[in-house]
Amino acid sequence: MKHMRITTAHQSITFSRRMMVLGGAQAAVGGLLIGRMGWLAVAQNEKYQLLSESNRVQLIPVPPRRGWIIDRHGKPIAINRSSFRVDIIPQQLEKDRDVVSGLARLLALNEDDVERIRRELAESRGFQPVSVADNVSYDKYAAVTVRLPDLPGVQATRGFSRYYPDGPAVAHLLGYVGTANAKEYEAENKNPLLIIPGFKIGKQGLEKMLEPYLRGTPGGQRVEVTARGKLIKELDPKPDRSGQTVQLTIDQGLQQYAARRMGDQSGALVAMDVTTGDMLAFVSMPAFDPNSFSEGIGRTEWKALSANDHIPLLNKVAQGLYPSGSTIKPAMALAFLKQGVDPKRRVLCNGGYQIGNRYFRCDAVHGSMDMRSAVERSCNTYFWATGLITDPEQTTEMVNMLGYGQEFDLPLPTQRYGTMPSPKWLEKKYHRKWQGYDSANTSIGQGYVLINPMQLAVMPARLAAGQLLQPRLLMAGERKPAPGLDVDPAHLAFVRDAMSAVVNERGTAVGSKLPLDGVLMAGKTGTAQVFRLGERGHQSTWALRDHALFIAFAPADKPRYAIGCIIEHGGFGASTAAPVVRDSMTYLFDQKKAFEALEPLEKQWGGTLAERNARELESFKAASKAGSA
Amino acid sequence: MITSAIIPRPLARLPWRLIFLVTGIATFGLIVLYSAAGGAPRPWALKQGIIFFGFLSVAIVMSWVKESTIKALTFPIYAATLIMLIGVEVLGFVSKGAQRWLDIGPIRLQPSEFMKPAIVLTLARFYELVPAAEIRTWRAIWPAMTLLGVPALLILVQPDLGTCIMVVLCGVTVMFLAGLPWWLFVGPVAAVAVAAPIAYGMLHGYQRKRIDVFLDPESDPLGAGYHIAQSKIAIGSGGIWGKGFLQGSQSHLQYLPEGHTDFVFATMAEEWGLVGGVLLICAFAAVIRWGMRVSQNARTRFAQLAAAGLSATIFFYVSINLMMVMGLAPVVGVPLPLVSFGGSAVMTVMLCLGLLMALERQQRTVSRLI
Numbered sequence: 001m002k003h004m005r006i007t008t009a010h011q012s013i014t015f016s017r018r019m020m021v022l023g024g025a026q027a028a029v030g031g032l033l034i035g036r037m038g039w040l041a042v043a044q045n046e047k048y049q050l051l052s053e054s055n056r057v058q059l060i061p062v063p064p065r066r067g068w069i070i071d072r073h074g075k076p077i078a079i080n081r082s083s084f085r086v087d088i089i090p091q092q093l094e095k096d097r098d099v100v101s102g103l104a105r106l107l108a109l110n111e112d113d114v115e116r117i118r119r120e121l122a123e124s125r126g127f128q129p130v131s132v133a134d135n136v137s138y139d140k141y142a143a144v145t146v147r148l149p150d151l152p153g154v155q156a157t158r159g160f161s162r163y164y165p166d167g168p169a170v171a172h173l174l175g176y177v178g179t180a181n182a183k184e185y186e187a188e189n190k191n192p193l194l195i196i197p198g199f200k201i202g203k204q205g206l207e208k209m210l211e212p213y214l215r216g217t218p219g220g221q222r223v224e225v226t227a228r229g230k231l232i233k234e235l236d237p238k239p240d241r242s243g244q245t246v247q248l249t250i251d252q253g254l255q256q257y258a259a260r261r262m263g264d265q266s267g268a269l270v271a272m273d274v275t276t277g278d279m280l281a282f283v284s285m286p287a288f289d290p291n292s293f294s295e296g297i298g299r300t301e302w303k304a305l306s307a308n309d310h311i312p313l314l315n316k317v318a319q320g321l322y323p324s325g326s327t328i329k330p331a332m333a334l335a336f337l338k339q340g341v342d343p344k345r346r347v348l349c350n351g352g353y354q355i356g357n358r359y360f361r362c363d364a365v366h367g368s369m370d371m372r373s374a375v376e377r378s379c380n381t382y383f384w385a386t387g388l389i390t391d392p393e394q395t396t397e398m399v400n401m402l403g404y405g406q407e408f409d410l411p412l413p414t415q416r417y418g419t420m421p422s423p424k425w426l427e428k429k430y431h432r433k434w435q436g437y438d439s440a441n442t443s444i445g446q447g448y449v450l451i452n453p454m455q456l457a458v459m460p461a462r463l464a465a466g467q468l469l470q471p472r473l474l475m476a477g478e479r480k481p482a483p484g485l486d487v488d489p490a491h492l493a494f495v496r497d498a499m500s501a502v503v504n505e506r507g508t509a510v511g512s513k514l515p516l517d518g519v520l521m522a523g524k525t526g527t528a529q530v531f532r533l534g535e536r537g538h539q540s541t542w543a544l545r546d547h548a549l550f551i552a553f554a555p556a557d558k559p560r561y562a563i564g565c566i567i568e569h570g571g572f573g574a575s576t577a578a579p580v581v582r583d584s585m586t587y588l589f590d591q592k593k594a595f596e597a598l599e600p601l602e603k604q605w606g607g608t609l610a611e612r613n614a615r616e617l618e619s620f621k622a623a624s625k626a627g628s629a
Numbered sequence: 630m631i632t633s634a635i636i637p638r639p640l641a642r643l644p645w646r647l648i649f650l651v652t653g654i655a656t657f658g659l660i661v662l663y664s665a666a667g668g669a670p671r672p673w674a675l676k677q678g679i680i681f682f683g684f685l686s687v688a689i690v691m692s693w694v695k696e697s698t699i700k701a702l703t704f705p706i707y708a709a710t711l712i713m714l715i716g717v718e719v720l721g722f723v724s725k726g727a728q729r730w731l732d733i734g735p736i737r738l739q740p741s742e743f744m745k746p747a748i749v750l751t752l753a754r755f756y757e758l759v760p761a762a763e764i765r766t767w768r769a770i771w772p773a774m775t776l777l778g779v780p781a782l783l784i785l786v787q788p789d790l791g792t793c794i795m796v797v798l799c800g801v802t803v804m805f806l807a808g809l810p811w812w813l814f815v816g817p818v819a820a821v822a823v824a825a826p827i828a829y830g831m832l833h834g835y836q837r838k839r840i841d842v843f844l845d846p847e848s849d850p851l852g853a854g855y856h857i858a859q860s861k862i863a864i865g866s867g868g869i870w871g872k873g874f875l876q877g878s879q880s881h882l883q884y885l886p887e888g889h890t891d892f893v894f895a896t897m898a899e900e901w902g903l904v905g906g907v908l909l910i911c912a913f914a915a916v917i918r919w920g921m922r923v924s925q926n927a928r929t930r931f932a933q934l935a936a937a938g939l940s941a942t943i944f945f946y947v948s949i950n951l952m953m954v955m956g957l958a959p960v961v962g963v964p965l966p967l968v969s970f971g972g973s974a975v976m977t978v979m980l981c982l983g984l985l986m987a988l989e990r991q992q993r994t995v996s997r998l999i
Contacts, residue, residue: 006761006762006764006765006808007762011808011930015807015933016925018806018808019924019925022806022941026917026921026944026948029944029948029952030910030948032957033910033951033955034906034907036955036957037903037910037955038903040861040865041865041867041903041906042869042903044865045865045866045868045869047865048862048865049865049866051862052862052863052878052899053878055859055862055878055879056878056882056884224878224882226882226883226884227882227883227884
């Protein structure tokens with residue numbers, strides 16, 4: 001550079017050359033820009049058009065109406081009632097205008113509600129409404145509606161809420177519905193339907209299990225909205241489709257009757273149709289009111305329910321496990337017969353039986369017993385003695401086949417199916433050999449034997465039908481003919497006859513004969529020890545009393561229905577469980593007679609189930625008011 | 630040039646092709662602003678129209694200014710602008726906040742805008758004064774670097790990265806055309822490639838984020854990448870023919886942020902499509918080409934360098950904005966001149982065009998005499 005003198009001429013050449021470079025660079029940039037734009041607008045046009053549309057059009061879901069649940073005769077057991085609700089659309093709120101306190105006055109909201117609404121408003125975005133109040137009374141709804149011009153952003157709408165006409169009677173069968181929680185929202189991939197105020201999903205029982213059928217498909221108002229969520233215009237809506245109606249095998253009348261008949265006792269009752277396996281009743285009492293659960297339960301009510309020693313929150317039918325007690329004996333008898341025990345074989349009961357170094361005490365001194373009288377009179381000694389001379393593995397197999405310890409294919413969220421112990425099971429679970437006393441305990445339904453109330457109904461149903469009936473809850477679906485039981489029909493007839501004797505001859509449940517002409521009930525009582533073996537009889541503490549059980553079918557000669565029932569801490573099976581079964585069975589044949597039996601009892605308890613439930617709700621409300629004041 | 634007996638001579642001698650081009654671009658811009666406001670002349674189109682025609686008049690009046698006058702005023706204007714830049718800095722320091730403008734009565738003056746044409750003129754004047762023999766010596770380099778570096782730094786600390794880049798690019802273009810050695814330009818590019826990671830560490834949080842997001846816009850589609858993502862959606866969904874006038878959902882539903890200022894091109898492209906975009910780019914190219922022609926035809930070194938530098942100013946405005954809008958450059962806040970709403974860009978571009986028209990008039994008059 002230093003060696004070269006640069007002149008003006010040089011400079012001019014340099015300038016022209018560099019102008020060309022600059023011009024070229026500029027043209028290149030221009031070409032790049034046009035190319036880039038072509039790439040975006042032509043090659044990727046489709047992708048960006050989709051993105052632009054998804055920006056422009058938003059769907060405000062319109063929740064579908066939940067499908068009804070009806071009983072086998074078409075009577076509704078879960079329906080939708082129109083209800084009124086008030087929401088706030090945050091987008092439409094005017095600044096510096098406090099509509100919340102105005103609403104609080106109109107709707108008599110308490111401080112907790114007001115605080116929740118303010119919090120949700122602060123966190124809310126766009127046009128997603130914030131719920132102010134659910135299930136508003138018509139008067140309050142009207143009061144808000146009239147003042148809407150003064151309440152910008154407030155929306156009073158008519159919606160639907162779930163209603164169970166039978167209240168607590170169907171609580172554990174149907175469960176309840178409720179607002180989806182954060183976990184359920186995540187589990188459904190943040191389905192926007194779940195966060196619409198007032199939208200409820202099944203939380204328990206059949207409401208939960210049948211959710212896919214009951215929910216329906218949401219429709220939607222397609223709207224054009226701005227980036228800030230302001231609504232510009234409504235496009236053509238997408239219609240919603242209501243959920244399907246689901247028909248159950250339940251007989252609403254029987255369900256309600258049985259629930260009422262149980263009164264204040266804690267227990268469960270399951271009824272089955274012996275010809276099909278249809279479950280006619282599925283009752284667990286006492287129970288909560290699913291209506292108040294679906295509206296969102298108050299804290300006081302929840303506390304009272306969970307503190308109750310009758311555990312109204314537990315579905316005893318599906319989750320309650322109890323020793324079967326003597327209700328196992330008909331099945332035992334059948335197992336003995338199959339293993340070749342002569343039904344005429346006699347065992348002398350002098351009030352107990354010695355096994356090894358332990359003396360097992362029977363309920364009474366029964367004297368000389370054969371198989372029929374042992375079932376009829378529920379003599380333990382006979383079953384202990386006979387249990388020892390038979391193969392426990394085969395015996396258990398028979399009892400298990402008849403239903404005890406079996407899990408059923410039913411739409412229940414949880415099902416505990418208990419245990420029917422056998423030598424193999426004992427070895428696997430407790431790593432010990434089967435002993436004589438295990439046979440003894442098992443043969444009278446104590447020890448490791450644990451069953452649920454459904455099995456209490458399946459057992460007599462299978463004995464009565466002579467078929468491997470499967471319990472069903474849903475009417476829909478194909479009905480497969482049940483295979484026959486692998487037993488001698490003569491043996492079955494023998495056991496049925498013995499069960500009939502229990503009720504109709506000199507048995508333990510003679511007090512529970514059906515008050516009907518020409519219809520005999522066959523059954524078997526059971527008393528399951530809760531506290532300590534050997535201390536039978538009256539206990540003053542309710543929680544230490546024995547469980548009362550009863551299984552039955554009727555008519556005895558041509559079985560049509562089977563019922564299993566457990567009354568927790570009811571004492572002797574014959575005294576508490578059998579009468580409930582008797583009246584429920586009566587209902588199936590003669591409703592008038594059944595209600596005649598119920599009336600004096602309800603008078604004694606202080607009103608019908610509905611009346612007592614209403615009174616209880618009132619007391620909860622009063623307690624909650626007293627608590628907050 | 631229109632020659633007609635009816636049209637008076639001074640009017641006929643105006644560069645009408647350029648004026649038509651510029652008015653065409655601005656009118657198209659007004660149509661876009663009208664649409665961006667949801668089909669209303671307010672609040673943008675009407676105001677912008679007034680600003681545009683106001684500055685167009687200023688530019689046309691400027692076309693009668695003599696080259697010698699421009700030369701004479703160059704250094705004083707540069708000095709005044711520099712003082713204003715320092716003034717802004719002091720004011721910002723006093724009020725404890727970033728400040729980019731001076732409030733002088735009713736006018737809000739943004740000195741960094743003046744600096745774009747001012748630096749071009751100053752460097753052009755400087756290189757005119759440097760003897761041809763000394764162009765490749767250190768004496769031709771360091772004063773220019775100082776003249777450019779001081780205002781660039783002042784603008785950078787405002788902080789206004791977009792304007793700073795613009796000023797530096799305009800200055801460097803003049804230096805390049807003046808004939809400084811190649812290594813001076815290739816060297817720094819290499820150095821920047823090396824130093825970029827270090828500089829990145831010194832950037833402001835929001836500037837750094839903009840670069841991060843530019844490199845990977847999908848990393849933050851709802852946050853800092855939102856601008857670019859929505860802008861690409863607007864341009865891409867427009868297709869070849871666009872969605873039609875007043876039919877752009879991205880801009881009308883406010884998904885496109887700054888749809889009337891920095892991202893006005895996306896608003897336009899959504900409704901007018903590739904066709905509108907190419908048309909607009911070609912119109913700008915014609916304007917810039919007109920300016921480059923002025924430079925090529927210039928007789929004096931000052932006019933050569935100044936005209937090229939002023940055209941380059943317009944070029945950098947347009948290209949940086951478009952690259953930013955199409956996701957080829959980080960979002961640095963450079964508006965699209967004549968189209969984006971706002972007075973300062975119109976003012977700068979019109980000052981450039983006014984100066985170019987003045988230089989062009991000199992050529993015609995002077996060249997015929999020689």
